[in-house]
Amino acid sequence: MNHTSEPPRTRVVVAGGGTAGWIAAAAIVRQLGPLVDVTLVESDEIGTVGVGESTIPTARSFHAFLGIDEAAFVRATQATFKLGIAFENWRQVGDRYFHPFGSVGRSVAIADFQHFWLEAQARGFGGAYGDYSLEQQAAGAGLFGHDEQHSLAYAYHLDATAYARFLRTLAEPWGVRRVEGRIERVERDGKGGNIAALVLASGERIAGDIFIDCTGFRALLTEGALGTGFEDWSEWLSTDRALAVQTETVAPPVPYTRAIAHDAGWRWQIPLQKRTGNGLVYSSAHMSDDEAHATLIGALDGRPLFEPRPLRFRSGMRRKAWNRNCIALGLAAGFIEPLESTSIHLIMNAVIRLIQLFPFRGDDHVALAARFNAQSRHEWEHVRDFIILHYHVTQRDDSPFWRDCARMTIPDSLAERIALFANTAGAWQGQDDLFRIDSWVSVMLGQGVEPRAHHRIARIIKEEELQTSFADLSRGIASTMRALPRHCDFLARYCPADG
Ligand SMILES: Cc1cc2nc3c(=O)[nH]c(=O)nc-3n(C[C@H](O)[C@H](O)[C@H](O)COP(=O)(O)OP(=O)(O)OC[C@H]3O[C@@H](n4cnc5c(N)ncnc54)[C@H](O)[C@@H]3O)c2cc1C
Missing domain, CATH: 3.50.50.60 (FAD/NAD(P)-binding domain)
Known part of the structure; x- marks a missing residue:
């Protein structure tokens, strides 16, 4: 041949x-x-x-696959860096939790970190789960940087x-x-x-x-x-409309996306270098277009750059x-x-x-x-199951939309995950699954699933040993944070937007 x-x-x-x-x-x-x-x-x-x-960290490996220069990409797309998503008003009105990229705490072969964290909670120490996420802590403090010493898990807003x-x-x-x-x-x-x-x-x-x-x-x-x-899939994901509008920037861009729940859906805020992207996602069965328009306009921080654009989807x-x-x-x-x-x-x-x-x-x-x-x-x-989780597991019952979400019958594949976590604090990532164990745990806890039990291995650890390992984790995060620049300073130095 x-x-x-x-x-x-x-x-x-x-x-x-x-x-x-x-x-x-x-x-x-x-x-x-x-x-x-x-x-x-x-x-x-x-x-x-x-x-x-708004993207997730896999965008970086895709760019590497194409040989794309990061700084050139950020400048051309007026991108900012993203360390996760802040979920506001999801579990309850007034509540806030963060879904960070990267790992939370440190897992061992037998049991993932949440089991040790739950044990620490039971013994009265340990703070919040997200205290052990470098990305969450850096996001909250408005910090971002990347070089050989700091390897944050991150994505982009573009x-x-x-x-x-x-x-x-x-x-x-x-x-x-x-x-x-x-x-x-x-x-x-x-x-x-x-x-x-x-x-x-x-x-x-x-x-x-x-x-x-x-x-x-x-x-x-x-x-x-x-x-x-x-x-x-609208029986599980009933939001079917959005209004999108860009606004003038009124504050330095935060290194995370905001997803703020409202009576019939949620609102996004995505900060770019020179403007902010905003949008209201809603269920047309639960909110009229006029109400959606008023809700979005009433919530904007900066001056809109045009009339909100309507989008329909399923x-x-x-x-x-x-x-x-x-x-x-x-x-x-x-x-x-x-x-x-x-x-x-x-x-x-x-x-x-x-x-x-x-x-x-x-x-x-x-x-x-x-x-x-x-x-x-x-x-x-x-991915569908992961999104349904945010809607279904909620303590909100203040509007027909949220009551419908809580009452709906969910896919068996998700019901199985929720049951495992609720009964044993267990979570898993299958071979081709996008969302890691840390993501499932962050969102399950954030939405209000409280595990009834956790792995017994954590119970036999001496109190002092558990305290020391949590303190070590906190020290490691604090020391990395001290060396991180402010997100806005990093952008200005490394990759200010073109034009
Ligand atoms: C409300 C909303 C929010 C979103 N937010 C996010 C987010 O934060 N993160 C994320 O990852 N994704 C998000 N998405 C999804 C994201 O917008 C899309 O996945 C992405 O933009 C890809 O769109 P597309 O290229 O498939 O379609 P489009 O951008 O619609 O492109 C379609 C192309 O087809 C061309 N075309 C159509 N008809 C013809 C024709 N007859 N002849 C010639 N050309 C034609 C158009 O000109 C255009 O070039 C969001 C989507 C919606 C609706």
Whole structure:
């Protein structure tokens, strides 16, 4: 067999140039280079969804995968650093807890940290669980830095429009061909029913071997042309509308996202270097659009830069992320409401998965698609469960929305997790699970699950030994904190926004 001749290039057509489209195009061309021809079609007239500004730490590994320079990225997207999410009014009105990135305390092989912390609580010391999270303590004090000595787990807040633009400036020189125009028709091949080409309003026809549907909520290819079907999760995640608005910055940016619950949903506050992103997520069955508008406007800290923009969505996922020769990414693949800022992560992970399972010409696409879809489903259901947890486990009963959330029947997979934690303080992270044990514990405790028992191993530890190890942890955190700069000083020195 001759291995020296170049294999035929696979023609990849990316439909849509929002965050999903440019992430996909940039990553595929960067990783598969000479094996593919990548064309991206986007419509200036239609534009992008314009939200999606809070990320989780996996964005950093994705950037490393593409060889993206962090300081250049932060400057171009006026990004700030994020150490976690502050949840306000979730367990009860007036209550606040933090879901930090990174590890909390120190676990041992037999038992995770929460068991020792619960034992300390039972003996009357130990403080709050979050006292043992460096990220939470640094966030609360407005500190951030990263160098060899300080390895904080962090993510970014970014300007969504600038991010797509930034990825474009990388992807085009790497070889992506960009076509501007409106897709008017999706042409299917008569025999197999695969997508054959996109036909633009200009009449231009863009043929391909595989098509990546990044057309946002429209899902033009996977739903419009292929009728893939949508699995609706609104029985558990009933928020279905949002109002988004940017405001002038009135204070130095904090290194965390704020998620503030209200009577029928929650409100986000995402600080960038030069403005703040705000939005109100709500259930239209429990709050009118006028009430939502008034609630958002009444809560803003700074002057709005435009009228709030309405968005409609439904939580759920496409029945098959990969159907025939079409792979849906981003909002075209589905949406889990944005409480834990997971959408961009799901795009990045799906693109990595696609590159690993790439359907080159002549490959067994059916087997590749089956694997891709199984992994996607696991990932999405896991994220879905984690978000439902925030709504379902609450002591709020001050509005019909919260009473409905507390009463709903939840998926068995989540019920199992809650029962294990409530009965034994146990939590787990499966092999492909995004959320770590520390995340489940932070949110379970934060939302008000009080474990009835914890691992007995913690009970046989001598009081003095337990005290010493907690004191050591606190000392370690305090000493790192002393060396950390203020978040705003770090931004000003390392990566002030362009312009
Ligand atoms: C209220 C809300 C808050 C969110 N917050 C977060 C968050 O904090 N963190 C997070 O990770 N994610 C968040 N998300 C999700 C995030 O916004 C998306 O995952 C991300 O922006 C990707 O969007 P997209 O590229 O799939 O779609 P879009 O940005 O809508 O892009 C669609 C693209 O398709 C093109 N297109 C559509 N139709 C045609 C056509 N006929 N012809 C040519 N081109 C076409 C458009 O022009 C555009 O370029 C949020 C979403 C919502 C709704």
